[in-house]
Amino acid sequence: KAGVTQTPRYLIKTRGQQVTLSCSPISGHRSVSWYQQTPGQGLQFLFEYFSETQRNKGNFPGRFSGRQFSNSRSEMNVSTLELGDSALYLCASSLGAEEIHNEQFFGPGTRLTVL
């Protein structure tokens, strides 16, 4: 069974640009969560989607947005990039529904560098 895939793996952008990251969950998983990992703040929750609906959102500015498609694939978008957005962005998938507390399986991450 294929794991969680994230594309691209590496990305370099400049301040003010926008970026879209993609995540394909494990087949059959309907919940996708996004996390940001930085040396300063550690792992922080961005948002979670289930059946194309955002169910949960962390404390990030509106520049961070996401969506989920009918095939459970998810994208997150960051607009007007800032230097502080440089981070490893991790996507996690789980079965979802009432069992959201099931283990979340993480992808390899997208390393975003903002210059």
Place this chain on the structure above:
Amino acid sequence: AQKVTQAQTEISVVEKEDVTLDCVYETRDTTYYLFWYKQPPSGELVFLIRRNSFDEQNEISGRYSWNFQKSTSSFNFTITASQVVDSAVYFCALSEARGSTLGRLYFGRGTQLTVWP
């Protein structure tokens, strides 16, 4: 408020030593889940274990064991006879089972474990 504390930032041991990684958590929920993840240099978080708040039995899986104590809000992780391949950052995480934060993982800051040959 939900919080996970991993007081040990870095630990270094020599191969075959036993090592325990500490995790202390805070939550107001009576139903919650605790997790341990491993992050090797490649960056991907690898799931190790999930434990729910109603099951305080210790668990052993090969060289790994976990000690969950609700009385002290701790969920410690022990690696027996450590190996160089165990070198990684280990994260403890908390998930609450209900409410607006359902399913969200709260991570500790992680413990960097280095095992020397």
